[in-house]
Amino acid sequence: xxxxxxxxxxxxxxxxxxxxxxxxxxDAELARRYPGDPGTRQPVHTVYVPADVITPETVGEWGRSxxxxxxxxxxxxxALADVxxxxxxxxxxVHERIRAKLRREPVEDLxxxxxxxxxxxxxDEEDAAAARAAQLVAAACSQGADGPAPAYAGIRMxxxxxxxxDRGIRTLDIFLTGLMEAGGLPGGLVLTLPKVTYxxxxxxxxxxxxxFEKARGLTPGRIGFEIQVETTQSILGADGxxxxxxxxxxADGxxxSLHYGTFDYSASCGVSAAYQAMDHPxxxxxxxxxxxxxxxxxxxxSDGSTNVLPVGDQAQxxxxxxxxxxxxxxxxxxxxxxxxxxxxxxxxxRYAAVYAFYREGMERAGERLAAYVGKAGGxxxxxxxxxxxxxxxxxxxxxxxxxxxxxxxxxxxxxxxELDRLAGR
Numbered sequence: 001x002x003x004x005x006x007x008x009x010x011x012x013x014x015x016x017x018x019x020x021x022x023x024x025x026x027d028a029e030l031a032r033r034y035p036g037d038p039g040t041r042q043p044v045h046t047v048y049v050p051a052d053v054i055t056p057e058t059v060g061e062w063g064r065s066x067x068x069x070x071x072x073x074x075x076x077x078x079a080l081a082d083v084x085x086x087x088x089x090x091x092x093x094v095h096e097r098i099r100a101k102l103r104r105e106p107v108e109d110l111x112x113x114x115x116x117x118x119x120x121x122x123x124d125e126e127d128a129a130a131a132r133a134a135q136l137v138a139a140a141c142s143q144g145a146d147g148p149a150p151a152y153a154g155i156r157m158x159x160x161x162x163x164x165x166d167r168g169i170r171t172l173d174i175f176l177t178g179l180m181e182a183g184g185l186p187g188g189l190v191l192t193l194p195k196v197t198y199x200x201x202x203x204x205x206x207x208x209x210x211x212f213e214k215a216r217g218l219t220p221g222r223i224g225f226e227i228q229v230e231t232t233q234s235i236l237g238a239d240g241x242x243x244x245x246x247x248x249x250x251a252d253g254x255x256x257s258l259h260y261g262t263f264d265y266s267a268s269c270g271v272s273a274a275y276q277a278m279d280h281p282x283x284x285x286x287x288x289x290x291x292x293x294x295x296x297x298x299x300x301x302s303d304g305s306t307n308v309l310p311v312g313d314q315a316q317x318x319x320x321x322x323x324x325x326x327x328x329x330x331x332x333x334x335x336x337x338x339x340x341x342x343x344x345x346x347x348x349x350r351y352a353a354v355y356a357f358y359r360e361g362m363e364r365a366g367e368r369l370a371a372y373v374g375k376a377g378g379x380x381x382x383x384x385x386x387x388x389x390x391x392x393x394x395x396x397x398x399x400x401x402x403x404x405x406x407x408x409x410x411x412x413x414x415x416x417x418e419l420d421r422l423a424g425r
Contacts (some may be wrong), residue, residue: 033249034296037392039425041399042300043109043152044354045341046259050117051129051155054136060147063106065344067099069310073317074348083318084325084352087360094355101351101401108400109152109338110140114171115159115194116264123167130155130171134178141186154190156228160201169208176223180216191225192259197233199243199250206252224254226302230261232268235286244293255299257338258290262304278304278327278339287336302338303331310345321349328353337396351400358397365390366411369422373414391422 049058074080074095081091112133114126121129137153155175158168172191179185193205209223227247229235237243248255265286266276277283287303294301306327310320324346331339332353341350372387394412397403398419409415414422 035298036296036424037300038298039420039423041151042337042396043150044337044400045107045339045350046109046111046302047107047150047341048111048113048117048156050113051126051133052118052121054112054133056136056139057147059107059110059140059150062344062347063102063148066106066347067102069317069345070098070102070348073310073314073321080352083321084349085322086352086356090356090360093359094352097355097401098348098351102347103148105148105151105401106344106347107148107150109190110150111153111190111192112136112155114168115156117156120164123170126167126171127174130174131178134175134182137175137189138179138182138186141188142183150188152188152190153186154192156192156194159193159195160204161195161197172208173212176212185218185222189223190256191223192228193225194228194261195230195264196227196247197231198237199246202227202247202250202255206250206254209254221253224256225251226257226259227251227255228259228261229286229290230264230268232265235289242289242293244290248293248297248299251299255297257300257302258294259302259340260287260290260304262340263307265304278306279330287334291335300338301336302340303336305340305342306346307342309343310349311343317345320345325349325353329357332357354400355402358393358400358402361393362397362403362408363411365393366408366413369394369412369414369419373418373422387422388424391419395419395423395425 047062055061074083077091077095078088080086080095080098081088084091086094114130114133118126118129133155137155140149140153155171157172157175158164160168176185179189193202196202205225209225210220212218213220213222227234229244234243234247237246244258248258260278260283262278262283263276266280266282267273269282271280271282283304287301290301306324308320308323310317310324328339328350331337339350341347369387369390372390391414394403394408395416398405398408398416405416408419412419
């Protein structure tokens, strides 16, 4: 058959039109439920600091403490390579970038904690702490913030369970009201709803957001929140149905991410304290369910943390670093690009793992993207979905400081705008 020759068909035009009509509802539902990645920066970690100890200097202090620990226990690239088993050629730029990051932006996402890290306090004390938290977040997110500031900041309130519900709602109200009085809700605001067990609790949180928006004249949908997966009921309900997808649905577009809570979830599964960890089979099951439920929805994922701290003598610090580094690398390989850090000493190995992950794959990702764009073939034939993943990989490396625009352009032949387009941003 030659080009331009008429082909024979059997279906009348009305057949396709009829199918389009019958599937129009499904088309709309797919677009609503699965909008894809929001195309914004995702922090590589979240740092939790109890509300009673947070100060305007906390972020800078974490950076200085982490840098001092790095100087003491891995002062140069060779030492870092020895501790973490990293290739020496890779360790050089990684070590240099860690040092720069700890000075410039040691914490990417700061959460002021009013839940487990804070506990039960007299109402007047928590009221004052919530008002102070609003002042700190407003100052940290302002353009004129003194010292290093996180790109994202907010609070973790108490959960929606009956015993602490009223207190959590009041703290949220004081905090958001304080932000409005300080100039409005900052762009990097993040709220965390912990210990969710039923979708109805998510619906209640949506109601609070809606009421605040109406009262303050905000655009509907302006306030979003994270959902913490810390209970067995958040994975499997009493009726035997998977719960995570129902929670995302209940959030009505306001859920920004799902955060796995290592220790609460492990404990709720009956895992002994000595075996509660990010790589326990119970954790892997929960995170796999979270991953499938969130896929395509625009809701992002965050892994949990380790409670093994890099403190003590050098051998203890190195052991804790190797553990943390390995866990972070494991999460990255499983497409969990964010996690929690509980101590300043976790920052060097957080950034070591993240930076090595992006730097060691940059050249190959760039080559594959260049071949895809130029349709040049090569030893791997990539599809549009893989091109999106490859460009997203490079963009995440750029966002956190692992990669520079110039070296990504040299590897791929693409600038930031072209990467954004391929990633669907």
